[in-house]
Amino acid sequence: MPEPQRGLIEDDLAKQLLSAINDGDLIKDGRLPSERAMAERFSVTRARLRRALDLLQDDGAIFRRHGQGTFAAPPPATNVDSLRNLARQVTPRDVMEVRLEVEPALAALAAERADARDIKRLNQLVQATLNVDKMHDYEAADDLFHYKIAEAARNPLFLTVYESIRSLRKEASWTHQRRENYSRETLAILGQQHLTLANAITNKDSIAAAEAMELHLVTVSKALLRERVRKIALD
Incomplete structure (x- = not known):
């Protein structure tokens, strides 16, 4: 995996993620890729990625469900x-x-x-x-x-x-x-x-x-x- 980008704070990463989500560049069937795939794509550690995702979740821009993944819209029901x-x-x-x-x-x-x-x-x-x-x-x-x-x-x-x-x-x-x-x-x-x-x-x-x-x-x-x-x- 590439080295984490120096000086890339979570706010900046959250903005990049949100921009990619809004452009439809990061979404497939309403779902975001795995954390590993997104960390590799943006050249950051998974810990830093999670903190950025936390910010987006706090703002209501994404929705995370255990066992289902991360969604750009409210997740579907399990049944x-x-x-x-x-x-x-x-x-x-x-x-x-x-x-x-x-x-x-x-x-x-x-x-x-x-x-x-x-x-x-x-x-x-x-x-x-x-x-x-x-x-x-x-x-x-x-x-x-x-x-x-x-x-x-x-x-x-x-x-x-x-x-x-x-x-x-x-x-x-x-x-x-x-x-x-x-x-x-x-x-x-x-x-x-x-x-x-x-x-x-x-x-x-x-x-x-x-x-x-x-x-x-x-x-x-x-x-x-x-x-x-x-x-x-x-x-």
């Missing part, structure tokens, strides 16, 4: 294969019923347990969901925002349940409905609801956070229902 079968059976209504039970509780716990880094990242993600014109941009920020709330709840069992819900939604054939049909007005409403939710978590108000999450999910559910009705009318 993806079984979820694919389930995805063929569930409807948007099924998913929303479960989300309405799980995610307000996650929001309440996040309000109690989120640290300063969690709150900083949540507020960054909120800004990314405001004033967006493209559905793809909204979806990416929305996905990270909700996942960060689940992480901030600091409950590994709850996080596993949430990861299963998230992975199931991605596998379901009806997921494309939202991509194609949310209006700019709907995106604006959802973005403002994210802001209200983030403020409740920032203020450590668990009741307000749970209520804000419930209202947000009801809005999402109604938007999906309107689209289904429209499609039936057109058929």
Whole structure:
């Protein structure tokens, strides 16, 4: 392995890694290479690489899961294969019923347990969901925002349940409905609801956070229902 680069501090290495991630140069199927491969590529020790990865993880730029690896996006659930079968059976209504039970509780716990880094990242993600014109941009920020709330709840069992819900939604054939049909007005409403939710978590108000999450999910559910009705009318 090449000698470690002299004077390359962890902040600089973290910036290089993030740049390579954003360029898509370091990612395959959403996953980063092994630590050994990345250390060789950037000519650093694995200890220094880990410290740089710690910085990126603290900022919410990467996600590490024991036994799964390092991801540029929230990792898939461990039971993806079984979820694919389930995805063929569930409807948007099924998913929303479960989300309405799980995610307000996650929001309440996040309000109690989120640290300063969690709150900083949540507020960054909120800004990314405001004033967006493209559905793809909204979806990416929305996905990270909700996942960060689940992480901030600091409950590994709850996080596993949430990861299963998230992975199931991605596998379901009806997921494309939202991509194609949310209006700019709907995106604006959802973005403002994210802001209200983030403020409740920032203020450590668990009741307000749970209520804000419930209202947000009801809005999402109604938007999906309107689209289904429209499609039936057109058929």
